[in-house]
């Protein structure tokens with residue numbers, strides 16, 4: 001048994017508690033509660049006990065007593081809520097072999113680079129053959145199935161690659177996953193990996209049904225498959241008709257094949273579905289043919305593909321090639337281009353974002369793009385509609401876009417479909433130019449285009465000046481607050497937050513954390529909301545309670561301050577290190593804003609615009625009140641600046657600019673951070689390296705002026721050893 005801070009006797013702990021101030025008591029109870037919850041989940045989900053039963057009972061009794069004797073302190077309802085039902089949450093599974101991701105390429109040059117890189121790494125001569133398997137890249141969610149002595153033992157999701165969710169019961173409802181592998185030669189332990197997906201036809205049928213029943217429809221087959229697999233009610237998973245393609249493996253107790261293709265053959269023999277478009281290729285030409293063939297037929301297939309995966313066939317070669325950060329060197333994904341379609345604009349709607357930006361959205365005559373019905377597409381901004389790019393230069397030969405026009409739409413993966421072009425030949429003679437509103441359509445405040453002081457340019461985005469008087473901005477920030485990269489509170493998806501906001505249940509982030517108490521005291525009635533029942537409500541409370549502790553950088557990011565994205569939130573929090581320092585910064589700004597500004601300027605990496613935006617946020621009294629209310633319910637943990645191991649770029653300050661072909665810019669940034677570098681958004685004298693992709697823009701000039709080392713994508717890849 002491990003030691004913990006509760007090993008003292010109940011009486012001692014109670015005395016200690018009685019001597020605390022009110023806020024300290026709240027903290028004490030919250031700590032104890034989270035300790036108990038951790039024990040619950042460890043016990044129920046992993047059958048592990050960190051404390052003895054007697055000690056656990058003692059602490060639970062103590063918690064009960066303290067909550068009952070201190071009615072002025074509201075508990076979270078931990079004891080009297082539904083209880084902690086482990087079956088309602090998925091147990092975590094540690095992947096013995098991590099579930100990695102793939103690097104992407106987008107064109108034939110990428111294929112040549114991949115082959116050359118592999119050949120170079122393996123030192124293959126020009127006569128040495130290199131077999132590469134090509135497989136469709138299925139757009140579903142990956143899963144791993146652990147078979148012990150041929151019996152399906154555990155099925156889990158990928159999760160973060162190291163740890164996934166145990167969804168064995170759900171996986172067992174998938175009709176084409178064998179529960180038993182009959183082959184007597186199957187290894188004692190084998191972990192079969194592949195993609196769980198929903199057929200397009202089943203997705204359409206499901207959506208039609210949802211629509212008929214007045215329920216919210218789903219966005220695409222992939223998200224639906226993911227939600228269906230991870231449903232707490234196994235019967236729902238079963239009713240959703242999911243399928244599985246096997247294409248990889250994790251842990252294996254004995255090696256049974258020499259090549260990937262051979263392994264796929266065994267999967268097939270054992271009763272797994274393997275994709276019929278899996279090819280063995282011997283040359284670059286073969287690979288391109290496999291890719292083109294699949295691209296030609298992809299719309300006709302009953303499942304979504306987003307590219308082709310190339311895998312070095314020999315397992316001995318795979319072993320030698322190994323991995324680079326989170327992707328194998330022996331495999332790569334060649335993405336398909338976005339799918340296109342032409343349709344008519346029925347209307348143009350202006351949506352107001354969380355930062356007040358007015359975004360024009362084309363309401364379209366529904367059109368099927370690669371199997372998904374598209375009804376809306378972004379028109380980006382006012383200038384785009386007029387036929388101008390962000391530099392004020394003419395695009396589409398200066399053609400504007402009007403209601404009634406025939407336009408070309410592209411859709412790629414999960415990204416919002418975009419209008420890319422207009423068909424002038426089909427324009428109705430009576431059509432009128434679209435007049436972009438100068439007032440916010442939600443709150444009526446004036447909407448303005450800001451002048452960027454450093455570039456002297458007027459922004460192409462028009463913004464509502466109503467701030468927190470604008471309902472759309474308030475709702476937008478609440479939706480942002482609970483979103484996945486921010487506080488990640490599940491259960492507020494879809495239109496839920498809008499409903500809670502419209503009904504006056506949640507007006508600011510702090511209200512989220514008092515919902516359970518208000519429900520218990522009959523101040524609100526969540527059960528009367530459409531679509532809400534005991535189960536969904538209790539699940540929501542549980543998700544909220546799981547997010548009562550957050551790191552400072554996540555906290556800052558969740559506030560949704562303009563210009564403070566994930567990266568800047570990290571930099572700001574590294575500077576502040578604790579919530580106490582953030583609170584004292586608020587005091588400091590009130591005395592002397594310049595002083596506060598100077599303190600931040602010392603920090604390399606944060607530009608003036610960013611710091612100014614952060615300080616302005618803290619200077620606004622309404623924001624400070626929101627922040628203080630929030631801090632009554634959540635705990636913000638300090639940022640510990642970790643010094644990473646020595647790499648070629650550790651300790652250096654890097655700036656990335658332009659488009660990258662072998663990876664997204666954010667992937668490159670993540671990689672740099674993992675290797676101990678600091679990633680900054682603008683070039684300054686403190687920058688060590690500027691990494692440039694295609695169309696790098698003005699940063700190059702500044703770097704040249706400052707004599708900063710500039711490297712291109714190829715050099716970057718060799719620097720980080722790909």
Ligand code: IVH
Pocket residue numbers: 100101102103135136137138139140141142158195247248309328331333
């Ligand atoms: S192999 C070590 N093969 O793509 C590499 N992945 O970006 C393991 N995917 O998470 C992946 N079809 O969800 C592989 N034929 C295929 C695939 C495939 C789809 C997905 C998978 C993975 C992601 C990687």
